[in-house]
Amino acid sequence: MESILREVFRKFNILNISGLFQFWACIRDPDSEEVGWNLMLTDLACNPTQDQGLEDYRKRCLERHYPFVGRTTSVGNWLPGRAAQTLIADHRTTHHVLDQEDQHSRDVGAGGQLVLPVFINEGAGNKLVGIIEYITSERKENYIQDFEQIHIYCRFTLPLSARFTDLHAEVTMRFKKLEHQIYRVEYYNTEGIRISISSDENLQICMAESSSRGAKFIKMFVSVEQGE
Template identity: 55%
Template sequence: MEAINSRNQVNIRGIRIIIFIRQAPIVESINRIFRNFNFRNGSGLLQFWACTPSNSEDMGCNLMLTDQTFMSTPDEGLQVYRRRCLENRYRFVGLETSVGNWIAGRAAQTRIADHWTIHHVLNHEDQHSIDIGGKGQLVLPVFFGQDAGNKLAGIIEFVTPVPKESYVEDFEHIHDLLENEGLKSEYLGKTIKVEYNDMIKFTLPLSAKFTDLHNKVTERFTDLEHEDFRVEYNDIEGNRLPISSDEDLRVCMAESSSKGGKFIRMYVLLNT
């Protein structure tokens, strides 16, 4: 498959800059994925943010919203969102860049898929929250295969007019389509940082259960294996809350996504 040369123009302070981008064969793969995606009789928008390495000292990438897009049925709200994205289609995302609730940018930083569901609360002071409005969203980082060093190729963004309860089924569907193209994506999840007598970091799928969290903690803090302990976190209002059930963990993860958190900080305390 031959690569394609495309020319894009950017206007910065009245100066027209012409950027030539040599697109990788991934373009055809993304097109096939979009054509084969099953919208399950619902409305939705698929679009792709291509990633190119940055020369900046702040390690990151340049994301460019490409022409690869697919809409299942005409929807004015989705068309408006697409136009707003095109108005700012070139964005640099470094490891420390503040991306707010722009979860496509967050996925480029964390390399983990994420979604915007009915459980998320809009932050009207955040520009992306204003752009996305009451819509739902799923983003997946796309990686080239192991032969290419698992490099980030870009971000697939799936937007629906109304947020869903969960996008896990859509994630798994796109994940399978990526594998058919020799591409891959990380699971839908969150980065967790846990403090005890040290700091540990790991990732959990959004579908994780409380036992998964408990097992991860005891695997890393082996001295807790025979201890009676609890795990707590700070909610969006600063209240310290326990995580002792599957529902507690789900709420914790949903709140973290809603406030644009790159990770969730948790604390281990011994029960006395």
């Protein structure tokens, strides 16, 4: 796994902005009855521009002593912890409002973030092994291009007659934790606008547009709705 991650970091194209990659390993305590992980920041990191602000951020992260993240742990705006809890990628963009009362927001400051959970196939299902965290010196409008460079797609087949409930079933089959959460499924239409799929009609329009372009697959994005 380490060699794969190093190759991902090495090949990543940082697009005209300083960026730092680091990897949080998710470790279970075999003697604990609690369900969750201790997040340990590993030495697997890459800061090609040697940005001092990002190095300072990494030092602050290293001061965290294997924080535990369980199902009910309050992780606030700590994105690596949130990704370990929800098993869903997350990001901090220019649209994020800085909360001076929140330590994690203060740590990141004006920087942006993208976090992605990493799994390995083990037996009957996927096992969480860690979180990739990508921090940029400035926040971006979005991290879609970055996300697409490093994430792994989950593929499934839907018939043209599929209903929204069929899509919901396929998503929750692959991401079990979403069964009891509110989430969105979105795609980009022919005009490049990100559209939410929330009904049979939305899904049929999405599939019809894709078919008219001769596309062999539809790229969809799943995100968890955050509470107020």
